[in-house]
Amino acid sequence: MKTVLTNGKKINNMVNITSKSNTLRIAIATATVRVSNLETIEAMQQRKVPKGDVFEFARAAGLLGVKKTSDVIPDCHPLPIEFCSITYQIEGLSIIIMVEVHTIYKTGVEVEAMHGASVTALTIYDMLKPIDKAVEIESIRLLKKSGGKTTLQKDEIIFxxxxxxxxxxxxxxxxxxxxxxxxxxxxxxxxxxxxxxxxxxxxxxxxxxxxxxxxxxxxxxxxxxxxxxxxxxxxxxxxxxxxxxxxxxxxxxxxxxxxxxxxxxxxxxxxxxxxxxxxxxxxxxxxxxxxxxxxxxxxxxxxxxxxxxxxxx
Incomplete structure (x- = not known):
């Protein structure tokens, strides 16, 4: 978002992407939620958490998070989400969330993927806190992104x-x-x-x-x-x-x-x-x-x- 002065007042403008072309954009983000004991993991796996099925509730919330990113992050452009996958992997006391997002548009979806991962993690946190007071979100990060001109490598030929x-x-x-x-x-x-x-x-x-x-x-x-x-x-x-x-x-x-x-x-x-x-x-x-x-x-x-x-x- 760029800040410009108009009559002495600061006005924020979204980045202009009208000169860009639609290309396939892919982003993969991850978030990690860590619980304090194996009983919490077992309760999740056996669908015995009082608030409901943690995995499915969190997946639904994460999908909404991906789709609604531009509603809560001002400089994100509204864009079509053409594919979204949210998967889980349990390693010891850690629940690793993986969010993959695809679009064919003028700008990337890395923020959408990270936002989806964060909402999924927060939903897991919210559903587990009644049975595990020590649950915490450890990290949210972008693993990979592709698409657009920034991913095109410069040729070795001298032009x-x-x-x-x-x-x-x-x-x-x-x-x-x-x-x-x-x-x-x-x-x-x-x-x-x-x-x-x-x-x-x-x-x-x-x-x-x-x-x-x-x-x-x-x-x-x-x-x-x-x-x-x-x-x-x-x-x-x-x-x-x-x-x-x-x-x-x-x-x-x-x-x-x-x-x-x-x-x-x-x-x-x-x-x-x-x-x-x-x-x-x-x-x-x-x-x-x-x-x-x-x-x-x-x-x-x-x-x-x-x-x-x-x-x-």
């Missing part, structure tokens, strides 16, 4: 990129480039060095010449501009005949991502493919459209280079 801005108006000095420079900045976030940056007019032959030259020098070639439907938008038309393998899924993902944010993303004719071992991408000419495309496909798209080297998925 070099070229960014080419296709625009008549920018090449003639009538307007200034923003999308190309924004792409260069975003690539830096992924450890990718842009060794070539240039602006050229919307010229079919020139775009093809630059594609052939740069594809032999860099691993990643990105064009921005000329992907629309105006008479001078020819970037995809020039690049397509040069591609050795077209990868439709990359731009399908980008257009779907963009369409969720503005209604005209479906009109982009951007394409993706390879020339040799170089990935070629054609992005929209608007700064917003270019950045949204990067957000939609990176860093997952970089896995392509491992695949091209023959490494297993």
């Amino acid at each position: 070099k990129a070229a960014v080419v801005v296709c625009s008549d108006s920018i090449s003639e000095g009538e307007t200034t480039d923003r999308s190309g420079k924004a792409i260069v900045t975003r690539l830096e976030d992924f450890g990718i060095e842009t060794t070539n940056y240039e602006v050229i007019p919307d010229d079919f032959d020139l775009i093809q010449k630059r594609t052939k030259l740069l594809a032999s020098k860099v691993q990643l070639l990105i064009f921005t501009g000329g992907t629309g439907l105006s008479p001078r938008d020819v970037t995809p038309d020039a690049v397509l005949p040069l591609l050795e393998k077209q990868i439709d899924g990359i731009m399908e993902t980008a257009r779907r991502y963009g369409q969720e944010r503005m209604p005209y993303a479906m009109l982009s004719r951007g394409l993706a493919g390879t020339i040799g071992k170089t990935l070629v991408l054609t992005l929209p000419g608007s700064e917003k459209g270019a950045i949204e495309t990067i957000d939609a496909i990176f860093p997952a798209v970089l896995h392509l280079f491992k695949v091209m080297e023959g490494k297993r998925h």
Whole structure:
């Protein structure tokens, strides 16, 4: 949660996750409840605790805890819980609670898993305290989480990129480039060095010449501009005949991502493919459209280079 000042007053805002993509997110959390004697363990196992079946009551409470996390923890986003498992293991005088939560969403479920584990532990504590005054909760911790960009490992390949801005108006000095420079900045976030940056007019032959030259020098070639439907938008038309393998899924993902944010993303004719071992991408000419495309496909798209080297998925 970020704190900003408005008219001298502090206002807390939730973290903005609108730029993120839905991915499978998994979290596993654990909590440990320790009792003081074996009689308490036996009472639980034999379902003789006066307040009822401890395991089932606590499991139901834990499920509610997972689902209601955003209601009690202010900065947690409401999200769909698509799977939740609560299991128990008894080791001596300790009851070990394991909570596993899955979702397909823009943010992780580690807090939901830990909240579920804590509610389960508190319910066990509450149900056992009439027969065991020394029961205590020892620990609540996250064991594992996966999903999202933070779990994608950086590739060992050293990437070099070229960014080419296709625009008549920018090449003639009538307007200034923003999308190309924004792409260069975003690539830096992924450890990718842009060794070539240039602006050229919307010229079919020139775009093809630059594609052939740069594809032999860099691993990643990105064009921005000329992907629309105006008479001078020819970037995809020039690049397509040069591609050795077209990868439709990359731009399908980008257009779907963009369409969720503005209604005209479906009109982009951007394409993706390879020339040799170089990935070629054609992005929209608007700064917003270019950045949204990067957000939609990176860093997952970089896995392509491992695949091209023959490494297993």
